[in-house]
Amino acid sequence: MPQQVKVLKATQELDIFSEQAVITKLTPILLQAAEKKALPTLTEILVIFAKKQLPKAVISHSMAVAYVAVRIAEWLTESSSMKLDIPALAAGGLLHDVEKINSDHAARGADFVVQLGYFSLAPMIATHMELVFLQGQPLGEAAILYLADKICKGSTLISLEQRLAKSIQAYGELFSIREKFNTAFVIRDSVVQAIDDRQIPLAEKGIWEILINKNGILGSENG
Amino acid sequence: MAELSVVGKSVIRNDALDKVLGKTRYSADIKMPNMLHAKVLRSTVAHAFVKKLDVSQAAALPGVHAVLTAKDVPGLNGHGIIFKDEPVLISDKIRKIGDGLALVAAETEDIAQQALKLIEVELEEIPGVFDAIQAMDQDAPKVHGDSNILALRKILRGNVDEVFETADIVVENEYVTQMQEHAYIEPEAGIAYMEDDIVVVKASTQNTHFDCREIARNLALPQSRIRMIQAPTGGGFGGKLDISVQIYLALLALNTRRPVKLVYSREESIITSSKRHPCVIKYKTAADKTGKLLAVDVHAVADTGAYSSYGPAPVTRLAVHAAGPYEVPNVRIYAYTVYTNNPTAGAMRGFGVPQIAFAYEQQMDMLAEKAGISPLEIRLRNTLKNGSLTSTGQVMDVKGNIGDTLVPAYEKVMANKSQLLAPYKKRGIGMGCLYYGIGNTGQPNPAGAFLDVMEDGSAHLMVGAADIGQGSNTILAQIAAEELGLDFNDIKVTSADTGVTPDGGASSASRQTYISGNATLKAAKIVKEILVNEIAAWQRVLPEAIALKNKYVFIHSKQTDIAVAQLIARCRGKGIMTIGHGWYNPTTEPLDDETGQGKPYEVYSFASHVAEVEVDTQTGQVEVVRIAAAHDVGKAVNPLHVEGQIEGGTIMGVGYGLYEEIKIANGNIRTPSFATYIIPTSMDIPIVDTIIVEENANTGPFGAKGLGEPPLVAPAAAIANAVSQAIGVRINSLPLTPEKVLKALQEAGRI
Incomplete structure (x- = not known):
């Protein structure tokens, strides 16, 4: 069992999060939306990355988060009547760490997109490190981005359980860590409940299985 | 001459139906997995020295996989049909608007276009010369070297001056003609990819074997490591004899190890392609x-x-x-x-x-x-x-x-x-x-043909001649079919692919029917001789008495019940290969x-x-x-x-x-x-x-x-x-x- 997770991770890094796959997936979504509302195209975002001289690791993480967030949002909109702004989520995912090299990067990131006139992106970027989300609250773009950010460690997919265990291993039993993860767990429960997993295409099952921690906590570390 | 059964008939070309239905896949229609898109940074000034060319920002743009400049050309940085005076990418001096400075390959066309904008260029513009008569002046700015006169062709016979002194009628005028664009429907386009260690380039072109030689020289690779294939071509009229996308694509594919596509816009096509001399x-x-x-x-x-x-x-x-x-x-x-x-x-x-x-x-x-x-x-x-x-x-x-x-x-x-x-x-x-x-x-300009005639009576004709819409594939198949006594539809033509076909020279100079036609005929004659000798020995008749026509063997002008296919199969069965090759070079004097x-x-x-x-x-x-x-x-x-x-x-x-x-x-x-x-x-x-x-x-x-x-x-x-x-x-x-x-x-x- 644990072996499988490792294999899965490897393939996901290769196939799902390849720069090429992300660009192929997100280019049309953003291109269509940018014609109608104040959103950047994917190319414009890549130019921002280049001009900000963002480290490669941040770029690949942002791409992974945007990709996962968009996938989750698509599952949700396909499974229910929920309305989500998928293009905004794509752009927000790509730009959420745009000020990563500075302190207080979430707030600065929100300010940055406001300056560019992309107002719809500001709330989700501002709250991606700290979000209040209570059980029963309706799911929105901010919540999905929050969750996607947590299950992407760098550009590798990881379950919340596994990531929590790693954090505790590294920093000890801190209340702030537990609290941060609790928000993520609450969002995940809402997401999992709302999605009809039979709707998920086979190719995307890997993301789903990591999201629901199908292979169990701590699985891969012991393998 | 005996009555012909295939030559002289208006057979319908094989590519006609797909073309009228819009099904033909031109270079721009080809998509490959993992394909990158290329763009070219071009000069917007006509005459200038390049002082600085900084591609670092463009290279850092996510989604960009290669940004190449002159220093990335491994071999000779020059190409040209007669003189290699056109740089692949400009390193020092720009000589016209549209000169290529840098190449980009990226995940999307849009990203590639953005990358071009991130390239920093500093130029020192110098006065240009835009009139041919003025350019002949000693003091005119020089485009290359120390004279703008590239060539003078003289033709002299008799004594002209003497005649003009005494002639009854003399008419003298000056004529001015304009620059003309080819205006082919399909702009220049192509795709390149690696197949093991071979660089394969598929593009709209009039001369694959020339393209192959140029690419090999620029990439410093043997010609055998370059496979140049002509994609279905939407017209050429001479404008696709020059290199357009071919070298760019080969460089990018070799660099990124991924398929790369480059399609010119109409504007890019008109600006960069050659024209009719004014x-x-x-x-x-x-x-x-x-x-x-x-x-x-x-x-x-x-x-x-x-x-x-x-x-x-x-x-x-x-x-x-x-x-x-x-x-x-x-x-x-x-x-x-x-x-x-x-x-x-x-x-x-x-x-x-x-x-x-x-x-x-x-x-x-x-x-x-x-x-x-x-x-x-x-x-x-x-x-x-x-x-x-x-x-x-x-x-x-x-x-x-x-x-x-x-x-x-x-x-x-x-x-x-x-x-x-x-x-x-x-x-x-x-x-x-x-x-x-x-x-x-007055130049040697040969063309070759390979012919493989198979036991079911079908044949594969391989010719270097590019069919750019003018119909050479049809014409050459008719010639082969006529000579072998087969039907037009029995001949399958593969043309303009340096991995398969012999050099056919350019589809230019109105030459392919005549020169590749003669090469094809020679190849067919070789196979025909094999077949005729076989039947002559078998039926105890002289070879001169035998004709192949309408898919049957004729002896003394009388149709036999021996099909040509049966005869081919007989040869093949005995281990006699029914293959032929031919080449033709018209006799000229320089x-x-x-x-x-x-x-x-x-x-x-x-x-x-x-x-x-x-x-x-x-x-x-x-x-x-x-x-x-x-x-x-x-x-x-x-x-x-x-x-x-x-x-x-x-x-x-x-x-x-x-x-x-x-x-x-x-x-x-x-x-x-x-x-x-x-x-x-x-x-x-x-x-x-x-x-x-x-x-x-x-x-x-x-x-x-x-x-x-x-x-x-x-x-x-x-x-x-x-x-x-x-x-x-x-x-x-x-x-x-x-x-x-x-x-x-x-x-x-x-x-």
Whole structure:
């Protein structure tokens, strides 16, 4: 069992999060939306990355988060009547760490997109490190981005359980860590409940299985 | 000759259905997994030194996989059909607008375009030269080296000066012709990818084997490591003889190890592709009082732009054909090819001859007028015929003369001569005649063919000749089928793929029917000999008694029940391979450097166009009402194709005569779209009467000669003569726009 997770991770890094796959997936979504509302195209975002001289690791993480967030949002909109702004989520995912090299990067990131006139992106970027989300609250773009950010460690997919265990291993039993993860767990429960997993295409099952921690906590570390 | 069963029939080309249904997959339609998109950073100034070229920001743009500059060209940083004077990417000096500075390959076209914007360029602009006559000045800015004169072709025979002193009639004029764009439907495009250690490039091209040699030299790889395949090509007309996307794509594929696609926009295509040379021609003709030509004195200057491309070759062809299809005992022709900072001029259908025909044919009409004879009479009186000497001293070995095409064309138009409609509209009839050498001028230009004939009676013909829409695949299959006694549909042709086919040379110079046709015929003859020997031994008859026809073996002209397929299978069964190969190189003699004397071509095609035009004297608008086009093609291998070539070339010639002009200001093309560059549409097309004349050439496959270019040579000349007859004023500059017509009428005091 644990072996499988490792294999899965490897393939996901290769196939799902390849720069090429992300660009192929997100280019049309953003291109269509940018014609109608104040959103950047994917190319414009890549130019921002280049001009900000963002480290490669941040770029690949942002791409992974945007990709996962968009996938989750698509599952949700396909499974229910929920309305989500998928293009905004794509752009927000790509730009959420745009000020990563500075302190207080979430707030600065929100300010940055406001300056560019992309107002719809500001709330989700501002709250991606700290979000209040209570059980029963309706799911929105901010919540999905929050969750996607947590299950992407760098550009590798990881379950919340596994990531929590790693954090505790590294920093000890801190209340702030537990609290941060609790928000993520609450969002995940809402997401999992709302999605009809039979709707998920086979190719995307890997993301789903990591999201629901199908292979169990701590699985891969012991393998 | 025995009756033919495949050659001479209008079989339907195999690619016709897909093309009319829009199913043909051109380069731009090809998609491959993991494919990257390429863009080229191009100069927007005409003449400058590159001071700085910083691609670091562009390279850092996510989604960008390669940004290449001149220093990334591993081999020679230069290409060109005759001289390698055009850099793949500019390292030091820009010589024209559109020069390539850097290449980008990225995940999407949009990202690639953005990357171009992130490249920092610093230039030091220097004065350019934009007029060919000025460029010949010693003090003019130099484009390459220390002279802008790239080539001078002289053709000298007899004593011209003496004749002009004593001649009864002398006509002297200056003619100006414009730059013309090929305007093929499909802009330049291609895709490249790695197949193990082989760089495969698939692109729209007229000459894969040339492309392969260029790519290999630039990439510093053996030619065997480059496989150049011609993608279905939406027209070329000479404009796809030069390198466009090929080297760029090969470099990017080799660098990224991923498939890379590059498709030019129409604007990029018009800005970067070669053009028809604009020329200034001073033309002086002497004749005796009966209208018999005595001498021509021609001084032509052709603007070849920033790079040589085919440059000197069309200008040489212009010089060789400068006297037209007429006997002229004394000639002095000087034809200059001159560098400027204008767009490059190179090969275009007609290769210099439409320019000079515009001059020599108007001269003929003016001479006729002075001699008091008709335009028809003066042409018949001076025609080249068997035994005549051409300007280059070649003895003509022909059956007929220009009358064989001119008379039927003239009769056709006269029989349909229409009535005038309104008093301000004037009609006139004019003619244009030509002869046209088939193949490259005084140069070796061979083509090869491989043929594999299989036991089921089908065959695979492999030829280097690129079918760019002109139909060579069909023609060559007909030739092979005829010789082997098979059906057209039994022959499958693979063409223009350096991994499979032998070199066929360029699809240019109206040469493929004649040269690749002869190569194909030789390959087929080898297989036929194997088959005939086998049946002769088997049936105890002499090989001469055997014929292969309609898929059956004939003995003493009687059909047997032995199928050709059965005979092939018999050979194969005995271990006798039924394969053949052939190559053909026309016999020519190079032109003497000083006198231009020699035997430039093995065979010539003849043609005449007669046009009837209607001129609106209020607006200056010229409309071609009807144009009869008679062409001696030797043998029409496929009459439908011949008609298509004649119609297409004639219409292109009408565009050249009336509408088309690349306008340039300081090296900048002001007409880079079909909104500003006007080509004839279906509304502008006159009635075209195609007349096929067949005077078999002994040296051609089944008597065939060549046809691709001749139809474009004469229309502009015929229209100019017709306009002159209609309104009584001569216009010596192309195209014949309403503005020029009105101005000429005003100057002559006719309005």
